[in-house]
Amino acid sequence: MSAVHLSQASGSAAIPAKQQIADSTHLQGRVPVTVAYGDGIGPEIMEAVLRVLDAADAPVRYDVIEIGEKCYSQGHTSGIAPEAWEVIRRNRVLLKAPITTPQGSGYKSLNVTIRKALNLFANVRPAKAYAPFVASPHPDMNLVIIRENEEDLYAGIEHQQTPEVVQVLKLVTRPGCERIVRYAFEYARTYGRRIVTCMTKDNIMKLTDGLFHRVFDEVAAEYPDIVAEHQIIDIGAARLAGQPNQFDVIVTLNLYGDILSDIAAHISGSVGLAGSANIGSEAAMFEAVHGSAPDIAGRGIANPSGLLVAATQMLVHIGAAGTAERIKNAWLRTLEDGIHTADIYRPSVSALQVGTHDFAAAVIARLGQEPRHLTPVHYRAGGIHVVPAPAAQTTKELVGVDVFLDWEDAGRNPNVLGATLESAIPEGWSLKMVTNRGVKVYPDGLPETFCTDHWRCRFVPRNERPLSFDKVLALLGTLHAAGLDVIKTEHLYTFDGRRGYSLGQGE
């Protein structure tokens, strides 16, 4: 099969060119969606999902691409061929079945590649229990985690700076925070959810997590119809694990979101039923949370629900909320009627064990029906649109510099380093403090503080404001000439008069 082919709305197989032309009228006005059948159970569940979409007359048409094992084996280290990229970029909506990630080095994660290449800034993971029809330790759980997907510690900027010290840069941007927070509130409105909880660690990371929290408060003020609350991530995570029914929508930074969404998926009892969306301003990818399940591939018994739920997220995304609603309600009714695939079948609650094909048929037979016990879904029409606020003008002023040194001498005695610096610094500068791993060790440090070989030395000008970069260069030149090993600098700025750097502990 070529990497790309057009298929009709029911779409699993390539269709003749003649028929494509005949169908083109029918396909007009439909949203083009890129479809990837993936590996393992991927083709079976995708086929089932597309049959349901067709039966519901979802306003989409499909361009099928090849990804996964076959592409990896052809030497594409990201699991995708360049021509398939073209289709993804053109259509901007991707419905993706799971793939089997090859073992061993030299291969890149396809998901990470797609996320980064398409700037998919939001990862959206609903975690819901469908008790009593599907067993769950938390029967009332029904929450969504909206995780920032591009920033934070995942920018992957790491350095070793001294023999003992490595660092990673945690990057958090105002537009990044605003986009994800706004998305969370828009999501809450579209999906009829009432509470958005922000989780950060801003009691410790006052600038980075503090920015996320501040932007959350600003954006929340524009959504008076939705309850907004903030929790510190550690206690928030504990509450999520213990009482997940207290949460509705959670919005958080990348790392916290990564951890929370796995906790939530694990405790919901229905990982196999969960879908996930990766959303960007230009493109979006929808998939099941589970993997390619090679152990049951080709047997026709896999549960297509995770991918089907992801497909309903996709329909809401493209503005087809009504179709998404019809499919989701029919699916809920199917679960409720006890029509279950083997993974969720329990003789005490299930009425009939079915395979992938018959499960899809059962959903199709229920299109137009709503669940009687589970809550039916109602989505707001129009999809989710995030309009970023224009960038504000700020006045930035250089007011000092942190110089980082690799320094080993004198048994790492901070007072010796302090004295060396005091005698080396040029006219017009003063040494404000020296810290080691963030703890102030000079002046007036405590002898008990453990010191590594990595020192931050904060210099501020005695009088000159604003400070010039030339003066910083002169300071660095003097330190270098004194034999000190400067490993990096961080400028200290104020923005509109507000301090843009942390104070040292003990300062």
Ligand code: NAD
């Ligand atoms: P998995 O989710 O594929 O399977 C875990 C267990 O759950 C297996 O017993 C499997 O049979 C069962 N299961 C999963 N989905 C099911 C479904 N829809 N219906 C019924 N049972 C289902 O996880 P794994 O075994 O750790 O990973 C298998 C492969 O999938 C690996 O190569 C992994 O890298 C890949 N993977 C891909 C994605 C993705 O493409 N997004 C995500 C996770 C894992």
